[in-house]
Amino acid sequence: MGDLKVGEQDLAEMSSMIQSTVVMEASKQVQALLTSLETTMLDIAITGESGAGKSTFINAIRGLSDEDLGAARTGVTETTTEPMVYQHPKLPTVRLWDLPGIGTSRFQANQYLKQVGFEKYDFFIILASERFRENNGNLARSIRAMDKNFYFVRSKIDQDIKACQRHQNFNKERVLTEIRTDCINCLEKEGVESPKVFLVSSFELHKYDFHKLQDTLVRELNGQKRHVLLLSLPNITVEMIEKKKESLKRHIWKKALLACLISALPTFPVHYNAPLLMETLASYRKNFGLDDESLNTLALRVSKSPCNLKKQITSSLGKDFSEHSVHSALRMAALGGRASVSLVERHVPLLGNLVAGGISFVAIYILLSSSLDSFAQDAQNVLKKAFRAEEEEKLEAYYSQDIGFLYD
Numbered sequence: 001m002g003d004l005k006v007g008e009q010d011l012a013e014m015s016s017m018i019q020s021t022v023v024m025e026a027s028k029q030v031q032a033l034l035t036s037l038e039t040t041m042l043d044i045a046i047t048g049e050s051g052a053g054k055s056t057f058i059n060a061i062r063g064l065s066d067e068d069l070g071a072a073r074t075g076v077t078e079t080t081t082e083p084m085v086y087q088h089p090k091l092p093t094v095r096l097w098d099l100p101g102i103g104t105s106r107f108q109a110n111q112y113l114k115q116v117g118f119e120k121y122d123f124f125i126i127l128a129s130e131r132f133r134e135n136n137g138n139l140a141r142s143i144r145a146m147d148k149n150f151y152f153v154r155s156k157i158d159q160d161i162k163a164c165q166r167h168q169n170f171n172k173e174r175v176l177t178e179i180r181t182d183c184i185n186c187l188e189k190e191g192v193e194s195p196k197v198f199l200v201s202s203f204e205l206h207k208y209d210f211h212k213l214q215d216t217l218v219r220e221l222n223g224q225k226r227h228v229l230l231l232s233l234p235n236i237t238v239e240m241i242e243k244k245k246e247s248l249k250r251h252i253w254k255k256a257l258l259a260c261l262i263s264a265l266p267t268f269p270v271h272y273n274a275p276l277l278m279e280t281l282a283s284y285r286k287n288f289g290l291d292d293e294s295l296n297t298l299a300l301r302v303s304k305s306p307c308n309l310k311k312q313i314t315s316s317l318g319k320d321f322s323e324h325s326v327h328s329a330l331r332m333a334a335l336g337g338r339a340s341v342s343l344v345e346r347h348v349p350l351l352g353n354l355v356a357g358g359i360s361f362v363a364i365y366i367l368l369s370s371s372l373d374s375f376a377q378d379a380q381n382v383l384k385k386a387f388r389a390e391e392e393e394k395l396e397a398y399y400s401q402d403i404g405f406l407y408d
């Protein structure tokens, strides 16, 4: 038999076919992972007696005021008479269910959970204002009996604090502890073991126990549901912003791989899919409340000028988000990331052949990761300006009033 030589042309064709098949398959799989994350549903039921503040709480979590378009209707008379679903404005797969008030003529306690279709909810938040009532205990027990979790929110705490401020020897912490202990005792008396109770004001989410409620909800969910819940929660503590960042970081590699695998345009020094990268960065900005819409809504809520909040944003992509600025940031990331390329290629040898020596992947990965760091820092600065300064300003106004009074 003579020598069998494989022609160079054949090798090139074969290599190109194998590479494109691998790219197609890898893209499909990464896309499937991302789609499953983006389509994870989370259904949260908000329940409790009529007038407890359920609709107002939903609006606050969605970052809306009661008068905003699409906000749940609220009021001093019974307003919610059918289960109503509200999508989270930034994450449509997170749905908040505004359930009708328990114990009203239409919804009697014993039939209530069946009437509202309890199976579809991931967990329940029971809201109760003022004194503890029997209906709340019944509801909590029934939810447990159906093997679902509930969290008990004692609402309108701002009202209680305001009323107690008139008393002599007012001590805010003591009042809060009394209310919390009373709720726990009443629930335990009704046969509910170790209830989780949180004191909340929907008008001032950043005060009292709302951050503890957020932490508990996040801790008690797993996997993809935990991720979507985290992203849907308001940025009202530094810890929450950090948790969001960490959760998003875990998925960067998928975004980076997809953005470079499906790229076709050879644009020196990196090959990437620009729309996908822009879309990812835009969603990060929204997650951290740095887009114009989120900043305007926050400014309205805390009675600050949107300009003052925007001034707290110092990262380059936070201030100037455009295709041009993203492209420049990517070039910088490509230059800075050259050292990491060999490491990536050692672990994923095919990547080196497929996407310009791995530089595209590394550059996009670095850009996404550093953007998350800087957006999270921006979000913390905005948070400080929005809430902490407000307290200081109020304090200043309060003392200047007192002085005015003394000198009158």
Ligand SMILES: Nc1nc2c(ncn2[C@@H]2O[C@H](COP(=O)(O)OP(=O)(O)OP(=O)(O)O)[C@@H](O)[C@H]2O)c(=O)[nH]1
Pocket: 049, 050, 051, 052, 053, 054, 055, 056, 057, 073, 074, 075, 076, 077, 078, 079, 080, 081, 100, 101, 155, 156, 157, 158, 159, 200, 201, 202, 203, 204
């Ligand atoms: N001060 C104070 N008032 C609140 C708070 N939450 C709700 N309210 C007021 O309580 C009243 C009832 O609030 P809703 O949110 O409509 O109550 P609901 O539980 O949805 O009532 P139904 O739909 O009838 O079951 C409204 O006047 C709200 O403005 C709060 O945190 N603090």
Ligand SMILES: [Mg+2]
Pocket: 054, 055, 056, 073, 074, 079, 080, 098
């Ligand atoms: Mg309502």
